[in-house]
Amino acid sequence: MPTRLYDLAGADPNLRFSPYCWRAKFALAHKGLAVETVPWRFTEKNEIAFSGQERVPVLIDGEKTIPDSWAIACYLDDAYPDRPSLFGGAAARAATRFLNSWADTVLNPGIVRFVLSDIFGKIHPKDRDYFRTSREQRFGMTLEAYAAEREQHLPAFRQSLTPLRTTLMAQPYLAGERPAYADYIVFGGFQWARCISPFALIAPDDPIFAWRERMLDAFEGLGRKAMAA
Amino acid sequence: MPTRLYDLAGADPNLRFSPYCWRAKFALAHKGLAVETVPWRFTEKNEIAFSGQERVPVLIDGEKTIPDSWAIACYLDDAYPDRPSLFGGAAARAATRFLNSWADTVLNPGIVRFVLSDIFGKIHPKDRDYFRTSREQRFGMTLEAYAAEREQHLPAFRQSLTPLRTTLMAQPYLAGERPAYADYIVFGGFQWARCISPFALIAPDDPIFAWRERMLDAFEGLGRKAMAA
Numbered sequence: 001m002p003t004r005l006y007d008l009a010g011a012d013p014n015l016r017f018s019p020y021c022w023r024a025k026f027a028l029a030h031k032g033l034a035v036e037t038v039p040w041r042f043t044e045k046n047e048i049a050f051s052g053q054e055r056v057p058v059l060i061d062g063e064k065t066i067p068d069s070w071a072i073a074c075y076l077d078d079a080y081p082d083r084p085s086l087f088g089g090a091a092a093r094a095a096t097r098f099l100n101s102w103a104d105t106v107l108n109p110g111i112v113r114f115v116l117s118d119i120f121g122k123i124h125p126k127d128r129d130y131f132r133t134s135r136e137q138r139f140g141m142t143l144e145a146y147a148a149e150r151e152q153h154l155p156a157f158r159q160s161l162t163p164l165r166t167t168l169m170a171q172p173y174l175a176g177e178r179p180a181y182a183d184y185i186v187f188g189g190f191q192w193a194r195c196i197s198p199f200a201l202i203a204p205d206d207p208i209f210a211w212r213e214r215m216l217d218a219f220e221g222l223g224r225k226a227m228a229a
Numbered sequence: 230m231p232t233r234l235y236d237l238a239g240a241d242p243n244l245r246f247s248p249y250c251w252r253a254k255f256a257l258a259h260k261g262l263a264v265e266t267v268p269w270r271f272t273e274k275n276e277i278a279f280s281g282q283e284r285v286p287v288l289i290d291g292e293k294t295i296p297d298s299w300a301i302a303c304y305l306d307d308a309y310p311d312r313p314s315l316f317g318g319a320a321a322r323a324a325t326r327f328l329n330s331w332a333d334t335v336l337n338p339g340i341v342r343f344v345l346s347d348i349f350g351k352i353h354p355k356d357r358d359y360f361r362t363s364r365e366q367r368f369g370m371t372l373e374a375y376a377a378e379r380e381q382h383l384p385a386f387r388q389s390l391t392p393l394r395t396t397l398m399a400q401p402y403l404a405g406e407r408p409a410y411a412d413y414i415v416f417g418g419f420q421w422a423r424c425i426s427p428f429a430l431i432a433p434d435d436p437i438f439a440w441r442e443r444m445l446d447a448f449e450g451l452g453r454k455a456m457a458a
Contacts, residue, residue: 085320087320087324088318088319088320088321088324089317089318089320089321090317090405091314091316091317091318091320091321091404091405091409092317092318092320092321092323092324093405094321094400094402094403094404094405094406094411095316095317095321095324095325095328095403095404095405095411096324097396097399097400098327098328098331098392098393098396098403098411099324099327099328101391101392101393101395101396101399102327102331102392104392104395105391105392105395106391106392162330162334162335163327163330163331163333163334163335164327164330166330166333166334167326167327167330170326170330171323171326173323174323174324174327175320175323175324176319176320176322176323176324177323180320182323182324182327
């Protein structure tokens with residue numbers, strides 16, 4: 001059986017927008033592993049119940065089932081040591097974890113406000129009640145209130161990217177001279193936004209913009225070819 | 230000539246509080262290199278003019294002069310490859326740079342508000358005009374206005390430490406199983422605060438607190454033994 005990845009999809013099954021699934025798809029590409037993606041919707045919890053949890057990405061590789069993007073990256077690097085390393089060793093893996101935490105707790109939550117109304121418009125109709133209820137609970141307000149006047153929040157969001165910007169002014173990729181998992185972590189967030197929303201998160205003269213362009217070109221345009229808003 | 234480090238001092242020459250100098254002192258300890266620190270004040274620009282810039286730390290090692298904490302760490306790891314590595318290889322060094330950028334642009338600027346009035350009270354009298362003028366220009370307001378009602382800013386500051394907290398919930402040190410330069414980068418900020426101010430930045434039940442305690446014990450209490458507020 002081929003390697004499979006449960007991948008969040010919109011109403012259009014070709015729309016794949018989860019930032020965490022993008023991390024996993026780039027990690028698989030980096031390792032040179034072919035994968036068959038399985039479109040999955042938020043409310044299809046039963047479809048992935050075998051994984052012991054309710055979220056994607058879930059990777060099936062032979063006999064192994066691995067949920068969680070960080071665990072998938074670690075699994076791939078450990079299980080395929082002869083292929084290009086995603087981290088570059090144990091020390092780099094440990095150092096990359098902070099970046100993963102930053103992307104999970106600062107970058108992606110920062111992006112959501114700008115793309116929220118677009119997400120709601122593009123998810124499968126059967127997911128809408130779940131999405132609205134769960135997100136309104138998380139944000140403590142209606143989707144519409146949370147997404148309102150997003151332009152006003154843009155300067156603070158761009159300011160929150162300062163550590164990313166200064167790093168990319170010092171080296172071409174977050175992982176150094178060549179892209180690796182550190183880059184896929186952060187790119188996942190921007191690719192999520194790009195797939196689901198036409199909103200311009202990054203100014204064209206921002207060093208992050210040029211890095212994102214290079215990332216879109218990686219792996220023969222894996223990111224650029226994806227269905228986007 | 231012994232290895233020397235120009236180290237920011239207060240009115241009391243034993244008070245050494247620069248977060249960037251603390252990074253360098255921990256890096257030297259990690260490499261097992263003895264160092265003679267030279268107390269230096271903000272306005273003694275002439276004393277370090279030979280380094281080609283106006284800030285500390287400045288390391289003198291044999292014929293070499295190295296300013297800037299990041300450059301010092303890279304220099305030490307390259308010049309002393311047979312001693313314990315500060316990064317754990319090129320990939321880890323590249324991955325650690327994001328953490329360095331975060332500490333420089335989020336952590337340390339976040340701390341300053343809470344310790345600013347204490348800094349002003351403890352620097353050398355000859356530094357006060359320079360310090361007031363340069364910082365008031367940076368903050369766009371008086372020192373007193375910037376430091377006012379610091380308790381109100383504490384929840385947002387602690388929230389800004391989320392990536393640090395979640396990383397330290399997943400692994401004992403930022404560098405992994407054992408402390409290394411990733412830890413010294415961040416510890417420098419907390420040690421700066423500890424030396425200059427009695428203000429409680431971190432709650433005792435925060436995982437960051439326990440990590441900071443372990444860091445204070447490292448290298449036979451290098452951080453804990455330092456003159457503190």
